[in-house]
Amino acid sequence: KNQVEQSPQSLIILEGKNCTLQCNYTVSPFSNLRWYKQDTGRGPVSLTIMTFSENTKSNGRYTATLDADTKQSSLHITASQLSDSASYICVVSGEDAGNMLTFGGGTRLMVKP
Amino acid sequence: GAVVSQHPSWVICKSGTSVKIECRSLDFQATTMFWYRQFPKQSLMLMATSNEGSKATYEQGVEKDKFLINHASLTLSTLTVTSAHPEDSSFYICSARDRGYTDTQYFGPGTRLTVL
Numbered sequence: 001k002n003q004v005e006q007s008p009q010s011l012i013i014l015e016g017k018n019c020t021l022q023c024n025y026t027v028s029p030f031s032n033l034r035w036y037k038q039d040t041g042r043g044p045v046s047l048t049i050m051t052f053s054e055n056t057k058s059n060g061r062y063t064a065t066l067d068a069d070t071k072q073s074s075l076h077i078t079a080s081q082l083s084d085s086a087s088y089i090c091v092v093s094g095e096d097a098g099n100m101l102t103f104g105g106g107t108r109l110m111v112k113p
Numbered sequence: 114g115a116v117v118s119q120h121p122s123w124v125i126c127k128s129g130t131s132v133k134i135e136c137r138s139l140d141f142q143a144t145t146m147f148w149y150r151q152f153p154k155q156s157l158m159l160m161a162t163s164n165e166g167s168k169a170t171y172e173q174g175v176e177k178d179k180f181l182i183n184h185a186s187l188t189l190s191t192l193t194v195t196s197a198h199p200e201d202s203s204f205y206i207c208s209a210r211d212r213g214y215t216d217t218q219y220f221g222p223g224t225r226l227t228v229l
Binding site: 036041042043044045046049089100101103104105106108 | 117119154155156157159204206208217218219220221222223225
């Protein structure tokens with residue numbers, strides 16, 4: 001069964017600090033992995049997308065890593081800002097006919113001043 | 114990036130009434146759109162896959178007669194919640210699939226449904 005597990009479930013950090021969110025998956029065959037940011041009451045917005053051959057991808061203060069061998073990914077946020085408070089969702093796409101997405105449960109990040 | 118819109122952004126209705134939610138891909142054609150439901154503090158749950166010109170494919174446990182999906186054009190899919198009940202209150206999000214080289218799904222901003 002395809003699964004995506006994220007940790008921690010929630011995280012509180014002080015403004016300006018860095019943090020790392022984790023994602024483990026069992027989706028096979030693997031197509032790509034995306035990190036989304038979802039603000040409360042809004043739809044998810046894509047931060048990064050990585051295919052099998054990519055092991056790191058940056059988008060401003062967001063840096064995602066992928067280890068396809070261990071089936072792990074991380075999202076590192078540098079110099080956090082209050083606006084980073086949101087849910088971060090790891091989504092893995094399988095290389096099946098439908099390229100269906102498997103969603104992680106998300107990590108709720110709160111950045112405090 | 115590609116833009117997906119939803120309308121309305123929020124709706125409040127009485128129990129027993131039907132509510133239609135629209136999902137539009139604004140700058141690309143989407144042969145496939147997806148409808149998700151999200152309860153508070155939970156991740157998105159796929160309800161159904163909407164294919165242009167054919168019947169939608171529903172996930173297990175989702176009542177197709179209650180959640181009517183119509184994908185009449187390459188840029189529009191609609192979800193109608195029929196005979197809504199308070200337990201249908203949720204955040205409904207659509208996504209549209211852009212079959213470019215990254216085969217990416219772009220999400221709409223969501224529709225908050227509250228059934229009184």
